[in-house]
Amino acid sequence: xxxxxxxxxxxxxxxxxxxxxxxxxxxxxxxxxxxxxxxxxxxxxxxxxxxxxxxxxxxxxxxxxxxxxxxxxxxxxxxxxxxxxxxxxxxxxxxxxxxxxxxxxxxxxxxxxxx
Numbered sequence: 596x597x598x599x600x601x602x603x604x605x606x607x608x609x610x611x612x613x614x615x616x617x618x619x620x621x622x623x624x625x626x627x628x629x630x631x632x633x634x635x636x637x638x639x640x641x642x643x644x645x646x647x648x649x650x651x652x653x654x655x656x657x658x659x660x661x662x663x664x665x666x667x668x669x670x671x672x673x674x675x676x677x678x679x680x681x682x683x684x685x686x687x688x689x690x691x692x693x694x695x696x697x698x699x700x701x702x703x704x705x706x707x708x709x710x
Contacts, residue, residue, distance in 0.1 A: 604658045617641045619655050620662045645669075653696055670694065 628641045
């Protein structure tokens with residue numbers, strides 16, 4: 596099942612332009628596209644969610660705007676990585692923190708209502 600709801604993460608004023616970060620819905624393993632939107636906040640590249648800066652990933656996850664299949668991929672990648680024998684305690688701790696934040700994001704996620 597695909598997530599199809601568009602969610603605002605802040606108040607939208609009347610007449611204000613609405614933007615969408617395509618990276619919250621993409622997991623394409625290396626696919627990239629230049630963006631020419633002209634926004635001062637633009638990263639200038641549209642790409643994979645996994646390539647976003649970690650602080651932005653966490654912000655989007657906490658707002659519940661990341662496609663569920665991407666959140667599930669992160670869980671799978673973390674569970675595979677945590678079994679790696681060469682990980683340090685600090686690396687395992689960072690993975691655990693990410694899984695905890697993802698768990699919270701999944702608990703907040705609600706399937707779209709069917710009309």
